[in-house]
Amino acid sequence: MFHALVAVKQVPDTTNIRIDPETGNLVREGVPAIFNPYDAHALAAAVEWKRKLGGKVTVVSMGPPSFIVTLREAIEMGADEAYLVSDRKFAGADTLATSYVLAETIRRLNEQDPVDMIFFGKQAIDGDTAQVGPGVATRLDLPILTYAVKIRDIDLEARKAIVERKTERWVEVVELPLPVMLTCDKEIAEIPFAPLPDLIRSLKYDPEVWTMAGPVEFDRGQVGVRGSPTIVYKMGTPELPEPGEKINTREVGVEAAVREALAKAESAGVLSAVLGGAK
């Protein structure tokens, strides 16, 4: 039996987000909350392999009660159980405090039912730090593969998996021991349209909520604002890059335009030799 654990987060839909020009903060008011897209793809991969191998998918999240919506969505997508770790004292957590709470929670869930593979999204689209997954892996002393794009095989007997990882230049094919953590890019799996019984189950589902009061014993000094040494010095929008010069093919003709563009590229040092093609 395959036991996958997926950590998920609710995020503001950043395609709709604005930055307050005065304060440099995100304007969260009126912005719809969504399932962090990378987490959703990671969950889809976990569910896909659960269906192949048999077993279950457990989902965990740390956040306010409004995250219940996201955990229900996880059930709709095929997760079997969902846990929300939620307490006012967790508020204001940076990636260090968040990884502490998640790691302790996962440790506990692993004692209840040993986990074979832990899935994270490669990053959350609101903070884009990509630190929480690696932080949890470090705390749990687990091997981690970041930017996972394809699970080729999971062999529960031999306790190993073969997973592809994307780098800027190539794809690495890595053999991993189980248990292992993956942080996933979107290619890891397509999100399927959920069957009606899963949707119905999700609409009735209430995730279990864990708090400071238990069952995990958290160290008060390591959670929330107290456990968060990060100080955001300044936030802002980067300057938009200036658009490049345009050469209008209708005015000068395609051939001249290409020649001019190549000449410019060469003089800018971007291109050192023209290898055939345009004449």
Add this chain to the structure above:
Amino acid sequence: MSDNEQIRFDAVVVGAGMAGSAAAIVLGKAGLNVALIERGQKAGSKNYFGGALYTHALKEVLPDFMDRKPPFERPVTEAGFWFLSRDGGLMKATIEGGKLAETELPDAYITMRAAFDAWWAKQAQEAGAFLIPKTTVVDFIRDEQGQVIGVQTDRPQGDIYAPVVIICEGVNNLLTQKLGLARRDVEPAHAALAFKQVISLPMETINARFGLPDDAHGLAVSVLGDVSLGLPGMGFVYTNKKSISVGLGVMLDTLAEYRLRPYDVLQRYLQHPAIAPLVEGGQLLEYGAHLIPEGGWRDMPQLYAGGVMVAGDAAAMVNALHWEGTNMAMIAGKLAAETAIEAHKRGDFSAASLARYRDKLQDRFILQDLKQYRNFARFLETHPQFMDVYPNFLNSALADFFSAYGKPKKVLFREIFGELTHRRPLLKAVGDMISMGKAVMGW
């Protein structure tokens, strides 16, 4: 839930709009296990209207609705018609105070559908209905006799069984057609395409521009005359709390015939000298379009069959002249639900048993009004002068009446009258009035 277990409910309602949630509220309160299926991400996310909701219908479906904090914008305290003339004039025929203010509960509230429908569906959930969003009903499940015994949705393993289904799918009534209850798509000549913009403005600006003392006062007007390039169409203006909704409806066939782009027609309307100052300086919040079925009585599908009933826009229950659609939809939804409850008591869901639905509609204003107005859509089609000649005449006549030109009033009146007969020969005008009476009074 195991994979091969059937999903069963006592009733299925298709569409969490005005009619659907009303039906689900009534069914839920009666203790029936009802599924309310909505294709949108949330109830309301796909819906659009002017507009104002009538309290009589809300109260009939949910008597304590006001205690449940509906997301209203403003009550309608001033209502009526505006007539735009081609020379930029504006004549207002609105009523405020009087009967509108007499009742304890305002007659209507201005609202936005995205917020309202979500609240309305929540009331259904609180009454016990099970809301299934993000799911589209695509077909029916039927027994050997052809009686409807459930629905098929677009999801894998998506069948839902129920002995009675209430279709509240709105104007694009594909399911109603699928059952053969409606014969074809709404005809372009019987459907208006309504488009509107929501324009945000500070509350104080809105109050000042529309002469409203505060945000407990609101204006709802239909705009006639030089609205849609002289073609049959009707505009509207509604004041929300911090925005205004302005738009217009034009018959679909007119748009097609004159090759008009909705956006252009709307832009022109917004640039009319009487409208432009009202929207000036505002920020566009949203823009949308939606069909209104205006065929009414003549386009009404068969309203029921074995195991199934149709309510609201899907059954062309709209009184276009009065912008009445939501109230008909809500009451029809309720009547269909009551019929379903009775059918459950009898254990009989046959067409004969559900025929009570039609009787109930007949006893109420819904079928009576629609029958009375049955000629109205055709009337506007054949009498475009009502959208053009008369509004223009009225404007200029009034302008004359209230101007001191230093000539004897007798002469002035003769001129005004001459102006009318010039625009429209007297006999024709008399004929127009009679046909209008026919269309509205159902003579």
